Amino acid sequence: MQSITRRWLRSSLLISALVLVLAEGLFLSFLYQDLYGGVENSILNRFSALTGRLQATGTAGDADGTANSRAQALRRAVEQFDEKDKFEFMLLDQSGAVLATASGMSNDNLAQGDDFYRALTSAAGVGQAIFRTRDGERVMAVTALVPYAAGQIAAMRLVTSLTVVDRQWWGMVWISAGVVLAALGLMLWSGLFFIRSIVRPLGQVEATARRIAGGDLQTRLPDTRYNDEIGRLCRTINEMAEHLTETERMKNEFISSVSHELRTPLTSIKGWVETIGALRDPGDPNYRKGLEVIGAEADRLYGMVEELLDFSRLQNGIRLDCQVLDLVAEATDAALFLEGRLQQEGLRLVYEEPPEPYPVWADPARLRQVFVNVLDNAVKYSPPGGSIFLTLTRTPSTVTVAVRDQGRGIPPEDLDKVRQKFFKGRNAVRGSGIGLAVVDSIVTALGGTTRIASTLGQGTTVSITLPLYHPGQEHLHEPI
Numbered sequence: 001m002q003s004i005t006r007r008w009l010r011s012s013l014l015i016s017a018l019v020l021v022l023a024e025g026l027f028l029s030f031l032y033q034d035l036y037g038g039v040e041n042s043i044l045n046r047f048s049a050l051t052g053r054l055q056a057t058g059t060a061g062d063a064d065g066t067a068n069s070r071a072q073a074l075r076r077a078v079e080q081f082d083e084k085d086k087f088e089f090m091l092l093d094q095s096g097a098v099l100a101t102a103s104g105m106s107n108d109n110l111a112q113g114d115d116f117y118r119a120l121t122s123a124a125g126v127g128q129a130i131f132r133t134r135d136g137e138r139v140m141a142v143t144a145l146v147p148y149a150a151g152q153i154a155a156m157r158l159v160t161s162l163t164v165v166d167r168q169w170w171g172m173v174w175i176s177a178g179v180v181l182a183a184l185g186l187m188l189w190s191g192l193f194f195i196r197s198i199v200r201p202l203g204q205v206e207a208t209a210r211r212i213a214g215g216d217l218q219t220r221l222p223d224t225r226y227n228d229e230i231g232r233l234c235r236t237i238n239e240m241a242e243h244l245t246e247t248e249r250m251k252n253e254f255i256s257s258v259s260h261e262l263r264t265p266l267t268s269i270k271g272w273v274e275t276i277g278a279l280r281d282p283g284d285p286n287y288r289k290g291l292e293v294i295g296a297e298a299d300r301l302y303g304m305v306e307e308l309l310d311f312s313r314l315q316n317g318i319r320l321d322c323q324v325l326d327l328v329a330e331a332t333d334a335a336l337f338l339e340g341r342l343q344q345e346g347l348r349l350v351y352e353e354p355p356e357p358y359p360v361w362a363d364p365a366r367l368r369q370v371f372v373n374v375l376d377n378a379v380k381y382s383p384p385g386g387s388i389f390l391t392l393t394r395t396p397s398t399v400t401v402a403v404r405d406q407g408r409g410i411p412p413e414d415l416d417k418v419r420q421k422f423f424k425g426r427n428a429v430r431g432s433g434i435g436l437a438v439v440d441s442i443v444t445a446l447g448g449t450t451r452i453a454s455t456l457g458q459g460t461t462v463s464i465t466l467p468l469y470h471p472g473q474e475h476l477h478e479p480i
């Protein structure tokens with residue numbers, strides 16, 4: 001379970017963190033450009049205003065005179081410089097030595113910075129440097145070469161303190177880092193909260209499923225308030241446990257009822273064997289009666305063992321050994337087989353044998369079982385004197401066997417369940433509740449369908465539809 005959290009941390013959160021850090025980096029680099037580039041630009045603007053004025057100075061006179069008047073103009077500009085509180089304005093000679101400063105001080109403090117050399121080497125004649133003065137103050141110095149001859153003056157230099165800009169810069173760095181950290185923290189918190197809402201119930205599901213797998217069928221998952229995949233998974237697991245419990249209960253009931261029922265005929269057989277053994281005269285009427293009872297009880301036992309076999313087939317899957325059969329002949333056989341019982345119970349079978357054969361691809365023993373189970377139910381639930389109708393109809397591709405009785409019918413709420421293993425309706429007479437389950441699984445295995453229609457108090461119709469045999473079907477429908 002830990003791994004979902006780790007996977008999320010690794011994939012989603014890591015990527016988001018990278019994107020955020022990248023965005024932060026971009027933002028800061030733009031901000032840096034904006035702040036420090038802004039300072040440099042404001043200095044350059046002042047330089048270009050000055051050079052503009054220099055260009056206009058002394059254009060008419062001789063070259064030296066012009067150079068001198070430019071030098072004078074520059075010195076005057078330095079003297080009259082009115083932004084002394086913000087900038088230090090200097091004039092430099094060809095070697096970079098200071099000729100004049102606006103503050104009037106020689107200002108060694110600002111001597112460092114290789115902006116002058118950068119200006120000398122740059123194509124535009126401008127150089128910039130950021131450095132710390134001896135007093136420890138960070139400053140920006142920009143030097144621009146004077147583009148005209150101006151006596152000794154070779155360059156102008158403006159130096160400004162970066163204290164305010166630095167403060168702005170670091171303020172923004174901390175604020176934006178705080179925003180990024182807060183965003184990451186929020187993502188982590190909401191993500192973990194969300195993941196926990198998945199991981200926790202999943203852990204519960206896992207533990208409960210393990211308990212169910214271990215045989216504890218009573219355990220259930222608590223109802224979740226979510227109606228999402230997790231909620232549905234919880235409900236499905238609860239339904240599965242419910243279903244397993246029910247099947248387990250019905251199976252146990254079946255086994256205990258069959259074992260009880262086995263004891264009755266065995267006791268009777270044992271009793272009669274002792275009675276016959278004590279008889280000396282084979283002509284004694286009890287001798288015959290005893291043999292008859294033993295025969296009848298053996299039949300009952302046989303039926304029960306068949307039922308047990310059905311049960312094991314249902315558990316292990318039905319094996320089919322198919323061949324081409326005539327469904328009409330099979331139905332007629334089943335009708336004949338039933339005759340004795342019908343007479344005993346005072347019932348009538350209405351069966352009109354179709355004149356032509358209806359070939360199907362089926363296992364004869366299993367098909368017989370289908371007929372026996374359905375007809376047996378019809379007999380069991382018919383009122384005395386009632387009729388049972390056995391009808392065979394065909395379409396070009398299918399054949400349908402319908403068994404209708406006039407019995408008590410199946411309550412509508414049970415109709416869907418009668419095909420389940422071990423299900424016994426509220427109207428059930430006797431039996432273990434696997435007859436129709438066996439019918440349904442055999443018919444399904446043969447590629448057919450079973451339909452059950454019933455009206456309470458009027459009767460029930462069980463219709464079984466199988467595909468008509470056509471050559472090649474054996475390959476489509478391999479025995480399973």
Ligand code: ADP
Pocket residue numbers: 373377378381405407408409410418419423424425426427428429430431432433434435436437460
């Ligand atoms: P069993 O083997 O005990 O007969 P089935 O699976 O054949 O069990 O039938 C399940 C339930 O369906 C029966 O307990 C009964 O309630 C109902 N049932 C089946 N056939 C009929 C019928 N012909 N008429 C009324 N109820 C029926």
